[in-house]
Amino acid sequence: MADHDVIVIGAGFTGLTAATDLMAAGLDVIVVEARNRVGGRVESEYLPNGTRIDTGGQFLCRDMTHLVETAQRFGARTVFSHVDGEQSYRPAIPPExxxxxxxxxxxxxxxxxxxxxxxxxxxxxxxxxxxxxxxxxxxxxxxxxxxxxxxxxxxxxxxxxxxxxxxxxxRITNIYPELEMFMRDTMHALADRLAAGLDDRLRLSAPATSITIMEDEIEVDVEGRALTAGHVIIAVPPVMARRIEISPPLPAELERALSAWEPGCAIKLQIGYRTPFWRDKGLSGSVMWSDPQGIYACDASHDDYFGIVVFLGGPLASEWHKRPQTELANFVTSELSAALGGKGHEPVSVCIRDWVNDAWSDGAYSDVITDLEATDAEEILLKGLPRLHFACSELSPSFPGYIEGAIVAGKLAAQSILQDRE
Ligand SMILES: Cc1cc2nc3c(=O)[nH]c(=O)nc-3n(C[C@H](O)[C@H](O)[C@H](O)COP(=O)(O)OP(=O)(O)OC[C@H]3O[C@@H](n4cnc5c(N)ncnc54)[C@H](O)[C@@H]3O)c2cc1C
Structure with a gap:
């Protein structure tokens, strides 16, 4: 007899949602999370003045209905991103x-x-x-x-x-801009609220290292301690799933489907300012760069926090990953100064979160398929094995790579287990 009905590996939005739905249906669920916090690619940090900011996934829009519903369920306040004013370009070009x-x-x-x-x-x-x-x-x-x-x-x-x-x-079908809104108290606070409902069913600092599939149950090794369950959801991105040893070895097509992916490379910066000085010049705070490629900035101010969020993605992020963060801060603030005005190089806070080679996601915002032949990799992973389920934002039928996608993926994994048990 297995210890639990379901073990969920990973407490990102996928794992948290799946566990919440399964527990609501009366199942005995355990969630094991490698980090000492929940949220996965959604995380936060406190600035010296006490403001909490999202250093991972942050934005949403009205089209992301499951995320909007989750926020409403927990009474989380959303803030509309400031977009009034002119778009800036680097190097500068006429707006037309x-x-x-x-x-x-x-x-x-x-x-x-x-x-x-x-x-x-x-x-x-x-x-x-x-x-x-x-x-x-x-x-x-x-x-x-x-x-x-x-x-x-x-x-x-x-x-x-x-x-x-x-x-x-x-599958990215939004009509509203994807950076339309964010959570006043951070997206990470929403993950915390979701996790609170799991109570003692959540184990932090508990990485799953191996999985053994047996006749009637599945054993998950969590740092030398064996847990067993009827079903296991591997709620981690594909690149991380392939680091978990599975025995007997997965069928070749599943191995191939897992190895089709590589992590994205991203660095997120939050630059805080004393005032939203760019608005005085009629600028929105949004900056698009054509050189270098892979950098974008927008206004993420709320209440008395005035800040610009800057995203670096792809080869540019890999390049900056190898260089000192003080140099990156100088590069970004001098670029913001050129784009938005003189005070760009006078920030009151600089927060840099480098997701390249991250210990428990290996990258961000999402894994992508680089194997040119692996056209059915997602389908094969979604099929999984009897009682072993792969679920993560990457595999979602809607908004893959987004928090909305993670919630949908978690709901689908839970539904599939509930149907299986009927
Ligand atoms: C910088 C950044 C900005 C982003 N911006 C946005 C945005 O504005 N809007 C948006 O919608 N999305 C955004 N995203 C993407 C979004 O955050 C992700 O798509 C989503 O959070 C993925 O959720 P998930 O649960 O599928 O995976 P994850 O969040 O990666 O969760 C997987 C969990 O599994 C854990 N884990 C891994 N291996 C193991 C193991 N062996 N044992 C136990 N636990 C393990 C990890 O620690 C993690 O907690 C952003 C991501 C980043 C990093």
């Missing part, structure tokens, strides 16, 4: 020119989303190779599309499988 490029990028993105993946012309291509073929598009549009891939999927287009990106992007 920037708008024209952006419209071209949207057209190209739509063209990519509508690719017929059964057409052999597109098989085995990287996103970079596909972009090279769009010779009818102006070079500043194709260049900016590359920049978008680096910034959003956090890898060079030359690494990313086209079939993956087409399928992934079709």
């Amino acid at each position: 020119h920037g708008d024209a490029i952006w419209n071209g990028v949207e057209q190209l993105r739509e063209r990519m989303r509508s690719i017929d993946l059964t057409n052999p012309t597109f098989s085995g291509l990287t996103v970079g190779q596909w972009i090279d073929r769009q010779t009818d598009m102006p070079s500043d549009v194709t260049g900016s599309f590359r920049r978008l891939v680096k910034g959003l999927w956090c890898r060079a287009p030359e690494d990313v499988a086209l079939a993956y990106l087409v399928s992934n992007d079709r």
